[in-house]
Amino acid sequence: MKLYNTLTRKVDEIKPQHPPEVTIYTCGPTVYDYAHIGHWFTYVRMDILVRTLKAGGFKPKWVMNITDVGHLVSDADEGEDKLQQKARREGKTAQEIAEFYTKDFLDGMASLNMLKPGRIVKATEHIKDQIALIRKLEKKGYTYVIDDGVYYDTGKFRRYPEFARLDLDEQQAGARVNHNPQKRNPSDFALWKFSPEDVKRDMEWDSPWGKGFPGWHIECSAMSMKYLGDTLDIHTGGIDHVPVHHTNEIAQSEAATGKRFANYWMHSNHVTVDGEKISKSLGNSITLRDIEKKGISPQAVRLHILESNYRSQSKFNWDSLVAAENRLRDLRAMAVLRWQAPETTHDTGTFALLDVPLQLFNRLADDLDTPQALAYLSEVSTQLQVVFIEQDMVDHFEAMLQGIDDLLGLDLMSEGDITDEQKRMIAERSKARDAQDWARADKMRDLLLEQGIAVRDTVHGAIWSRS
RNA sequence: GGCGCCUUGGCGGAGUAGUUACGCAGCGGUCUGCAAAACCGUUUACACGGGUGCAAUUCCCGUAGGUGCCUCCA
Numbered sequence: 001m002k003l004y005n006t007l008t009r010k011v012d013e014i015k016p017q018h019p020p021e022v023t024i025y026t027c028g029p030t031v032y033d034y035a036h037i038g039h040w041f042t043y044v045r046m047d048i049l050v051r052t053l054k055a056g057g058f059k060p061k062w063v064m065n066i067t068d069v070g071h072l073v074s075d076a077d078e079g080e081d082k083l084q085q086k087a088r089r090e091g092k093t094a095q096e097i098a099e100f101y102t103k104d105f106l107d108g109m110a111s112l113n114m115l116k117p118g119r120i121v122k123a124t125e126h127i128k129d130q131i132a133l134i135r136k137l138e139k140k141g142y143t144y145v146i147d148d149g150v151y152y153d154t155g156k157f158r159r160y161p162e163f164a165r166l167d168l169d170e171q172q173a174g175a176r177v178n179h180n181p182q183k184r185n186p187s188d189f190a191l192w193k194f195s196p197e198d199v200k201r202d203m204e205w206d207s208p209w210g211k212g213f214p215g216w217h218i219e220c221s222a223m224s225m226k227y228l229g230d231t232l233d234i235h236t237g238g239i240d241h242v243p244v245h246h247t248n249e250i251a252q253s254e255a256a257t258g259k260r261f262a263n264y265w266m267h268s269n270h271v272t273v274d275g276e277k278i279s280k281s282l283g284n285s286i287t288l289r290d291i292e293k294k295g296i297s298p299q300a301v302r303l304h305i306l307e308s309n310y311r312s313q314s315k316f317n318w319d320s321l322v323a324a325e326n327r328l329r330d331l332r333a334m335a336v337l338r339w340q341a342p343e344t345t346h347d348t349g350t351f352a353l354l355d356v357p358l359q360l361f362n363r364l365a366d367d368l369d370t371p372q373a374l375a376y377l378s379e380v381s382t383q384l385q386v387v388f389i390e391q392d393m394v395d396h397f398e399a400m401l402q403g404i405d406d407l408l409g410l411d412l413m414s415e416g417d418i419t420d421e422q423k424r425m426i427a428e429r430s431k432a433r434d435a436q437d438w439a440r441a442d443k444m445r446d447l448l449l450e451q452g453i454a455v456r457d458t459v460h461g462a463i464w465s466r467s
Numbered sequence: 468g469g470c471g472c473c474u475u476g477g478c479g480g481a482g483u484a485g486u487u488a489c490g491c492a493g494c495g496g497u498c499u500g501c502a503a504a505a506c507c508g509u510u511u512a513c514a515c516g517g518g519u520g521c522a523a524u525u526c527c528c529g530u531a532g533g534u535g536c537c538u539c540c541a
Contacts, residue, residue: 029541042541072539082539166537167470238541268541275533279540307480307490313473313535320479323491330490333504371481375489386505438500445502456503463504 001056001365003049003234004311006242006265007163011367014053014264016233022058024050025224025262026117027237027245030067030216031101032082035108036285037301037316038278042238042268044302044409045310045368047114049236049266051407052364055357063227064117066105068098069124069203070193071216081213084201094202098124108288111298113409119227123219127205130214130222134191134207136256146182149193150209155185157251163265164243189248190215217248221261225253235262239269271314291321299411300325306370306408327378328410333465334381335412337389338397340463353396356380357403364407377404388460418464422453426462429455 005012016022026046029039046064053060071082083094090097102122109116123130134150137143142156154160161167166187194212195204204211224232230253237246246265253261270277273284291301304324308314356377363373389397401412429444445455454467 027541036541039541045541165470240536240540243536270535270541272534277535277540303490304479309481312480315479317479320491323479326492327490369481371489375481378489382505433500436500442501454503456505457499458504465504 001053001058002367003264003266004367005263006267007262012264014058014234016058017231017263020057020059022053022060022234023228023232024053024060024062024234024236025220025228025232026062026064027220027235027241028064028066028120029101029105030071030082031098031105032071032086033101034285034287034289035101035105036278036287037273037291038238038271038285039105040108040112040288040301041271041305041314041316043109043114044112044305045268046236046266047112047409048306048310048364048368048370048407049234050115051409052361052368055361055407056365060118061228062115062117063119063121063224065220065223066098066102066120066122067216067219068102068122069094070214070219072193080199081201081203084203087202098122111288112302113299113411115409121223121227123214123223124203126219126223126226127214129226130218131192131205131207133218133222133225133252133256134214137191137252140255142255143191144184145209146180147194148180148196149190149212149215151183151188152191152248152252152255153184154187154189154251157255159254160187160247160251163250164247166243166247189217189244191218191252217245218252220245221249221253221256224249225257230257230259230261232262234264234266236266236268239267242267266310268310269313271316273316275315286316294318296321296325297328300328302409303328303331303374306374309371310368329466331377331381331410331412332415334384335401335415336417336465337384337463338394338401339417341389341391341394341397342460343391353393353400354403356400357407360404360407370408373408377408386458388458388463415466418453422448422451422464426455426464430462433457 001014002011003014004010014022024046026043029035050060050062069081069083072080080088081094083097087094087097106120134143137152138150142153143150144153145151192207192209192212192214194210195201201213204213224235235246235249250261272278273282273286276282276284278284278286288298288301292298300321301324304316304321305314307320307324359376360373363369363376366372398413405411405413425444425448429441429448432438432440432444448455448464449467452466453464455462455464457463
């Protein structure tokens with residue numbers, strides 16, 4: 001299993017600390033709005049990572065967080081808390097906002113057939129852990145207090161720019177950022193923010209430094225180390241997290257423990273919609289709900305996501321999504337062959353069905369090469385449409401489908417059989433054809449098509465699939 | 468302003484120094500009662516200009532366009 005590692009900037013062989021266990025921490029969403037297509041690109045790719053690890057014999061211990069407090073409107077640690085702002089605008093509490101959008105996210109994960117992380121952890125439920133970590137940093141001299149909070153002194157952590165290959169001096173020269181003048185370094189970030197006296201907050205806690213709430217970055221360090229240990233195997237997240245969030249996580253965690261925080265860092269590149277980045281102001285934050293409204297299945301979304309490589313910036317547009325839906329239709333047509341296996345034995349040669357999942361795995365194990373995996377799968381699908389699946393092959397065929405589902409999550413095994421009545425109609429059509437009653441045969445075919453069942457004739461007889 | 472990345476056929480998307488994935492869509496054909504499926508062919512794909520190679524889409528330089536980060540964002 002090889003994976004591009006942002007830490008080394010190379011494709012590295014995954015070697016967990018305690019095989020077969022492999023610990024994974026995924027930076028989850030900040031739940032202040034609906035998850036959009038960009039989020040799903042990222043999280044489906046994480047899902048593929050975990051599936052591939054499992055297929056490779058590893059036992060993933062996967063933790064994902066939900067940020068439900070502390071993520072400010074600006075990463076410069078200024079402005080309002082995202083959730084608090086949303087709550088104020090909608091006349092609700094921050095808790096209500098968090099609950100609502102957390103549910104939206106979890107529902108989306110389920111509809112995309114994502115594996116469930118072993119733990120989904122919330123920042124608000126780990127305040128004590130975060131305070132404990134800040135105290136640890138305080139004792140080691142990495143913190144300082146100014147008017148609005150407790151800050152991390154990045155100047156004390158020499159390796160700070162290394163992970164993201166930051167050139168801090170160069171960056172500052174042109175950046176148009178208004179930094180808090182009390183900060184010792186522009187890159188210093190808040191560990192704990194004090195509640196502003198003039199603003200009512202729904203979420204605030206007591207701390208050794210005063211009432212307030214944790215900074216955004218500290219939660220991931222605290223929770224990942226609590227559940228996965230000081231050093232985790234794989235840390236994943238969106239590519240945007242490299243220069244700030246993950247850089248800060250490393251600074252906090254490694255300063256606190258003196259150990260390396262994560263051995264492998266996987267980052268999902270962003271997706272653009274119609275050539276532009278996804279952002280509120282452009283109004284292109286397409287959600288799963290938008291997609292389902294157009295009659296496109298979540299599985300087509302998943303397939304579309306897998307069509308591109310996670311390391312390159314992908315493009316999203318509706319035409320491609322429709323193409324993915326069509327492609328999925330063909331894969332489903334392959335899947336339903338298991339319901340129509342004849343007992344007769346034809347001389348169709350043998351097809352190494354059980355080899356298919358292994359072939360898929362080999363491609364995924366090569367830095368999650370989903371495009372090549374799908375290319376291979378399409379070839380298999382095309383061949384099987386012709387080979388036909390006979391009765392004594394069904395067990396192997398179903399094992400193959402299950403293997404594909406385990407790896408890609410396309411849920412092909414859920415494609416059910418047609419009704420007895422529909423089967424009767426197909427038989428009637430065949431009988432009519434034998435009698436050369438073309439009108440009757442075509443009528444049956446049209447009736448079936450109205451029910452979403454397409455019939456095609458092969459040398460082995462009539463085969464149906466869903467249109 | 469600083470630092471990156473990208474530019475592949477109608478669309479999406481792999482890949483490689485010389486044999487041109489894969490999918491969707493179009494066109495023509497074979498097959499078929501008609502379809503569908505399958506198969507064959509087809510629209511001569513690699514932004515532009517230089518350079519280094521026997522050979523460049525694939526390496527180097529430049530130009531143009533796009534785009535990302537440094538602000539919020541998966």
